[in-house]
Amino acid sequence: MLAVLEKWKEGISYQSGLLATVCGVAALLLVVTDTYTKPLIAKRIEEDQNALLTEVLNGAPYANKVFANADNIQFDGRRYEIYPVKNAQGTTTHYVVRGTTEGYGGTISFLLGVNSDGVISGVRILSHSETPGLGDKIELAKSQWILSFNQHSLKNTSLWAVKKDGGTFDQFAGATITPRAVVNGVHQAMQALMQQLPQVKPTEETTDGKQ
Incomplete structure (x- = not known):
């Protein structure tokens, strides 16, 4: 058997x-x-997004579920998600743009906050694969560099490049590709937003080049 x-x-x-x-x-x-x-x-993703949302809005209050609805657009070969930010009265006070750019180590994903005057309130990095100790300085936890976008607009900033390329923004010692990619990415995202939302009027240029 x-x-x-x-x-x-x-x-x-x-x-x-x-x-x-x-x-x-x-x-x-x-x-x-x-x-x-x-x-x-x-739930964790929502918590992380909302934490970054407060940062890219520079603490500005909001009353709607910002990430509930996205306007998906294509600009210059890249895809962007645009989210309106509304106050308690239902007025749009800001826009948040989720975009990507290609860095040294791969795709860099970021969030961009822009007020209704077309001025940047904040930029934060969502994800990246840049070199630790060099390219990862795009993270706020590693350096203050990402804050250099605050208060810039398409109207008050004409040189959207790192200083090594004759532009406005600093680069990192030993790592130029990463900050160059982020500057280009944010610039393209700003152009995509303004093209999609012509009612957003860039602010008047000031004498020091910033609002």
């Missing part, structure tokens, strides 16, 4: 059945895990 059982176990039908059972159990575990973790991941 044992010999017959062992022979049956070696058969194709047994092996196929065992494999199907294992795959079924694995699939069930994946479904259960996804069902349990998906809401937690979504």
Whole structure:
């Protein structure tokens, strides 16, 4: 009897059945895990986005769920998501743009906050793969460089480049590609926003080049 059982176990039908059972159990575990973790991941992403939202708005209050609805646009070969920011009266006070640019280590994803006058209230990096100790200085936790975009607009800033290229913005010692990419990315995002929202009127240029 044992010999017959062992022979049956070696058969194709047994092996196929065992494999199907294992795959079924694995699939069930994946479904259960996804069902349990998906809401937690979504909540964490929402919390992280809202924390960055406060930063790119430079503390300005808002009353709507900013990331609930996006206006997806294409500009110069890149895709952008534009979110209106409204106050308690329902008036749009700012716009938030999610965009990407190509850095030294790959794609850099960022959030850009712009007030209704077309002036940048803040920029923050969402994700990147830049070199630690060099390119990662685009993170606020590593340096204050990202704050240099504050108060710039298309009207008061004509040289959207790093100083090495004759522009307005500093580069990093030993790493020019990363800040150059972010400056170009933010500039393109600003152009995309202004093209999409012609009612946004850039502020008048001041004598020092900044508002």
